[in-house]
Amino acid sequence: MTADTLKTTRVLELYQDFLSGKLINKQQAAEQYHVNVRSIQRDIDSIRDFLSEQCAKEGIVRKIEYDKKENGYRLVTQEIEQLSKGEVLALCKILLESRAFTKEQVEKQLQIILNLCVSQKEKSDIEWFISNELFHYHDPAHATVDSDNLWMVAQAIRNQSVLEIEYQKLKDRQIVKRMVEPVGLMFSEYYFYLMAVITDHSTREAFHKKNDPYPTIYRLDRMHSIKETGEKFSVPYKDRFKEGEYKNRTQFMFGGEPQKISFNYYGPSVEAVLDKFPMAKVVDEKEGVCSIEAEVFGTGVKMWLLSQGSKVKVTAPEILVQEMKQEIERMNGQY
Known part of the structure; x- marks a missing residue:
């Protein structure tokens, strides 16, 4: 057998052992298959990746977890609760009502939700209920937010990374450049908002209220560019911006x-x-x-x-x- 065939066979046998309820000790498995422990760890990681992909399709969570007491790995199975037909319909209606995206984006998002959450029969029923609203859906007047930028902002908040943004002001339509510390991401009345603290003190003093201690509100659809600067900032957990309380x-x-x-x-x-x-x-x-x-x-x-x-x-x-x-x-x- 070739090396690739041996590895495939080994992974399949380990997977079968997990399904059978067996406890897998890495050292023992390495000796059994005449490989090192790192190879067995990579095999387990490959099985974990496969199980993660299967979760969305089957609605069942299967995880390879380490049992410290038994010094080995075992398969743990847990059924996840599915959304009901009514809950999926409610989500579709809320998405349509948000008017945050173009018609093309909404159609794509609705199809993904329906394909993942309900059967084909239930999908047809829900499509009937939303078809008229979707047919008459008009693209919003404001520019839509790029989902990649939305995710970049979210990660910058989590990682406390300083951002450089080019932003079009509402009153005079002037485009300004700001260095900001992002602290919150919110959605309200059709728009996504970034809550951020301006790093330049001279810019902050020019505002209506000098040295405003509260974050500045930026609409994401009015941002012409968003870049990570590589700089970091630090906010103690107790002083973090609380989106829920603010909303x-x-x-x-x-x-x-x-x-x-x-x-x-x-x-x-x-x-x-x-x-x-x-x-x-x-x-x-x-x-x-x-x-x-x-x-x-x-x-x-x-x-x-x-x-x-x-x-x-x-x-x-x-x-x-x-x-x-x-x-x-x-x-x-x-x-």
């Missing part, structure tokens, strides 16, 4: 400072308000009017409050009350 307090991804607000809600569905403000609570309710307190971050909350028309009345803080009055006067002047 619970932020509306429409507008920056600003944290604040506590109070308002009366006169509308029919207070549940919708509490869904919009996860950190909110109803402190009083009289004659169908709910008094609500909420912790928020940034100025986006004003946009939401104004969108509710006469269904809300801001009661605190006073500065927000005055800003609401001034904005309503400006709106009235346009009619």
